Amino acid sequence: MLTTVVETAPKGSRTIKVEDSSGMAAGDVILLSLRNTTDRGDLIYELMAPIQEFHELQKTARSAGKLRAASYQWLVEVEKVPDGKTLILKQPLRRDFNMRFLPEVHAAPMLLRIGIEDIQFISDWTGPYSHHGHGIKRCTLADKVEVDYGWKAICFTRVAHGWIRNVSIENYTVPVTLQDSRNVTVQDVVINDPENIGGHYGIKCYSHACDNLIEDVQINSYRTHGTGVEGNSYGNVFRNITFSQDSSHISEYDSHGFCDAPFSPPACNLFENIIGQGSISGGGAKHNLPHASQYNTFWNCKITSEDGEVFESFASEMFGVSAYQLFPKSILVGVSSDLGAVLTLDGKAFDRDDDWLYVEGLNGPAMKPASLYEAQLKLRLGNDD
Numbered sequence: 001m002l003t004t005v006v007e008t009a010p011k012g013s014r015t016i017k018v019e020d021s022s023g024m025a026a027g028d029v030i031l032l033s034l035r036n037t038t039d040r041g042d043l044i045y046e047l048m049a050p051i052q053e054f055h056e057l058q059k060t061a062r063s064a065g066k067l068r069a070a071s072y073q074w075l076v077e078v079e080k081v082p083d084g085k086t087l088i089l090k091q092p093l094r095r096d097f098n099m100r101f102l103p104e105v106h107a108a109p110m111l112l113r114i115g116i117e118d119i120q121f122i123s124d125w126t127g128p129y130s131h132h133g134h135g136i137k138r139c140t141l142a143d144k145v146e147v148d149y150g151w152k153a154i155c156f157t158r159v160a161h162g163w164i165r166n167v168s169i170e171n172y173t174v175p176v177t178l179q180d181s182r183n184v185t186v187q188d189v190v191i192n193d194p195e196n197i198g199g200h201y202g203i204k205c206y207s208h209a210c211d212n213l214i215e216d217v218q219i220n221s222y223r224t225h226g227t228g229v230e231g232n233s234y235g236n237v238f239r240n241i242t243f244s245q246d247s248s249h250i251s252e253y254d255s256h257g258f259c260d261a262p263f264s265p266p267a268c269n270l271f272e273n274i275i276g277q278g279s280i281s282g283g284g285a286k287h288n289l290p291h292a293s294q295y296n297t298f299w300n301c302k303i304t305s306e307d308g309e310v311f312e313s314f315a316s317e318m319f320g321v322s323a324y325q326l327f328p329k330s331i332l333v334g335v336s337s338d339l340g341a342v343l344t345l346d347g348k349a350f351d352r353d354d355d356w357l358y359v360e361g362l363n364g365p366a367m368k369p370a371s372l373y374e375a376q377l378k379l380r381l382g383n384d385d
Contacts, residue, residue: 001104001105001106002023002024002030002105002106002107003018003019003020003021003104003105004018004019004102004103004104004105005017005018005019005032005097005099005103005104005105006018006019006085006099007099008096008097008098008099009093009096009097009103010093010096010097011092011093011094011095011096012092012093013092013093014079014088014089014090014091014092014093015086015087015088015089016032016086016087016089016093016097016103016105017085017086018085018086018087018105019085020084020085021081021083021084021085021086021087022084024078024081024087024105025078025081026078026079026080026081027077027078028077028078029075029076029077029078029108029109029110029160029182030075030076030077030078030087030105030106030107030108031073031074031075031076031105031106031107031108031208032073032074032076032097032103032104032105032106033070033072033073033074033103033104033106034070034071034072034097034098034101034102034103035068035069035070035071035101035102035103035104036064036065036067036068036069036070036071036101037068037100037101037102038065039065039066040065041061041062041064041065041066041069041071042065042100042101043064043071043072043101044061044064044065044069044071044264047071047072047264047267047293047294048061048264048265048290048293048294048328049294049328049329049355050328050329050355050356051290051325051328055318055319055320055321057286057287057315057318057319058286058287058289058290058319059287060257060258060261060287060288061258061289061290063261064261064264067261067262069261069262069263070104070262071262071263071264072095072101072232072264073208073232073262073263074094074208074210074232074234075108075180075181075182075208075210075211076089076090076091076182076210076211077089077090077091077160077182077183078090087105091211094234094235094267094268108158108180108208109158110158110159110160110181110182111158111159111160111162112159112160112161112162113160113161113162114156114159114162115162115163115164115165116154116163116164116165116167117163117164117165117166117167118165118166118167119166119167119168120167120168120169120170121153121154121167121168121169121170121172121175122170122171123151123153123170123171123172124171125151125171125172125173125197126171126195126197127195127197127198128147128197129147129173129197129198129199129200130147131147131148131200131224132144132147132148133147133148147173147200148173148174148200149173149174149200150173151171151172151173151174151199152172152173152174152175152177153169153172153174153175153176154167154169154175154176154177155174155176155177155179156177156178156179156181156184157179157180157181158179158180158181159178159181159184160181160182160183160184161183161184162181162183162184162185163184163185163186163187164176164184164185164186164187164189165185165186165187165188165189166187166188167188167189167190168189168190168192169189169190169191169192170191170192170193170194171192171193171194171195171197172191172199173199173200173201174199174200174201174204175189175191175199175201175202175203176189176202176203176204176214177201177203177204177206178203178204178205178206178209178212178236179205179206179207179208179209180206180207180208180209181208181209181210181212182208182209182210182211182212183211183212184212184213185212185213185214185215186203186212186213186214186215186217187213187214187215187216188216188217189203189216189217189218190217190218190220191217191218191219191220191221191223192220192221193220193221193222196221196222197221198221198222198223198224198249199221199222199223199224200223200224200225201223201224201225201226201228201254202217202219202223202225202226202227202228202241202243202251203217203227203228203238204225204227204228204229204230204254205228205229205230205233205236205266205269206228206229206230206231206233206259207230207231207232207233207259207260207263208231208232208233209229209233209236210232210233210234210235210236211234211235211236212236212237213236213237213239214227214236214237214238214239214241215237215238215239215240215241216239216240216241217240217241217242218241218242218244219241219242219243219244219251220244222249222250222251223251224251224252224254224283225251225252225253225254225256225283226241226243226251226252226253226254226277226278227241227253227254227271227274227277228253228254228255228256229254229255229256229266229269229292229296230254230255230256230257230259230265230266230284231256231257231258231259231260231263231264231265231266232259232263232264232266233266233269234266234267234268234269235268235269235270236269236270237269237270237272237373238269238270238271238272238274239270239271239272239273239274239371239373240272240273240274241273241274241275241277242274242275242276243274243275243276243277243304244276250277250278250304250306251276251277251278252277252278252279252280252281252312253271253277253278253279253280253281253282253298254281254282254283255280255281255282255284255291255292255296255327256282256283256284256288256291257282257283257284257285257288257289257290257291257292258284258288258289259284259288264293265289265290265291265292265293266292266293266296267292267293267294267295267296268294268295268296268297269296269297270296270297270299270372270373271296271297271298271299271301272297272298272299272300272301272371272372272373273299273300273301273370273371274298274301274302275301275302275338276302276304276338277301277303277304278303278304278305278306278312279303279305279306279309279310279311279312280298280303280310280311280312280327280330281311281312281313282313282326282327286315286318289313289315289319289326290325290326290327290328291313291326291327292326292327292328292330293328294328294329295329295330295331296327296330296331297330297331297332297333297372298330298331298332298333298335299331299333299334299367299371299372300333300334300335300366300367300370300371301334301335302336302337302338303335303336303337303338303343304337304338304339305337305341305343308337308341308342308343308344309323309343309344309345309346309347310324310332310335310343310344310345310362311323311324311326311327311330311345313326322346323346324345324346324356324357325356328356329355329356329357329358330357330358331357331358331359332357332358332359332360332362333358333359333360333361333367333372334360334361334364334365334366334367335359335361335362335363336361336362336363336364336365337363342363343362343363345357345359345362349362349363350362
């Protein structure tokens with residue numbers, strides 16, 4: 001730990017008061033944390049509202065209080081250190097930094113400005129692929145690890161201000177992973193699978209992967225998890241992504257839950273103009289669920305859902321809840337089917353605005369602005385054109 005925060009900082013503020021800012025400088029990436037301070041888990045319940053109680057199988061959430069887990073952890077860049085007691089951040093806080101959650105500042109040294117561009121990756125992977133090795137005869141533990149994670153093309157870990165662009169990736173089960181990284185741009189990527197073997201992920205943000213941009217991606221292969229987020233992955237943008245795949249296997253959205261006991265599920269990620277991906281779904285072990293935390297946003301997306309349901313979860317019946325309740329406070333605007341089907345939430349097709357969901361323009365035409373990301377970028381840069 002570098003220092004503690006000594007004064008409550010409200011959501012939207014970029015200034016935080018600390019005990020001692022010495023040793024930090026403009027351009028540093030730091031990890032800001034909030035911690036559970038009661039046995040019940042006051043923070044985890046705030047992060048996962050409106051959930052009132054966790055199922056007995058949701059052991060990670062239920063133990064967060066007793067472990068005093070630092071459930072909220074955000075990688076952010078320092079813009080300025082004006083004095084020995086103050087930090088000014090590059091971007092505003094997404095939530096109140098309340099003193100009752102013992103906010104802290106931790107060091108997070110990063111690799112800077114690493115880029116991969118104008119290259120093609122082709123592996124010797126020939127399959128067979130099956131998620132976690134299920135269905136593969138005489139599948140050993142080593143085989144399962146190889147199937148799921150043994151063929152990775154690009155993995156950025158602790159990279160800031162990096163880029164991956166104009167890249168073709170062929171025959172990998174995990175093409176691109178961003179882990180503990182921020183301000184990485186992934187752009188103009190094509191994921192191919194000529195033998196139609198399939199794979200585990202398309203592109204995934206993992207652990208503390210925050211505020212990365214993934215755009216203009218073509219995925220020509222079945223992935224168990226198409227676009228994915230897991231753990232304290234906050235503020236990532238997935239946009240202009242098209243899936244072209246065998247209609248008998250549909251790649252789904254993936255929110256993968258806590259990732260690890262000290263974390264919380266992914267929050268505040270934006271998915272926009274994504275075509276051909278399946279339902280909003282999620283993996284993760286049952287003890288690491290719910291799949292997602294709050295305010296993950298789906299904007300003008302075309303969903304391919306086999307039964308019309310927007311949300312799917314293997315654990316919803318197990319926990320006795322609706323699937324969407326494992327993705328609390330999701331925002332859906334301009335979401336419709338690319339097959340002309342009627343999309344539903346628990347079998348009902350209507351807009352809603354309540355404690356659990358905000359839904360506008362379900363099954364309708366694309367909403368304005370066409371791109372929420374571009375509209376917010378113009379607003380931030382002071383360009384209203």
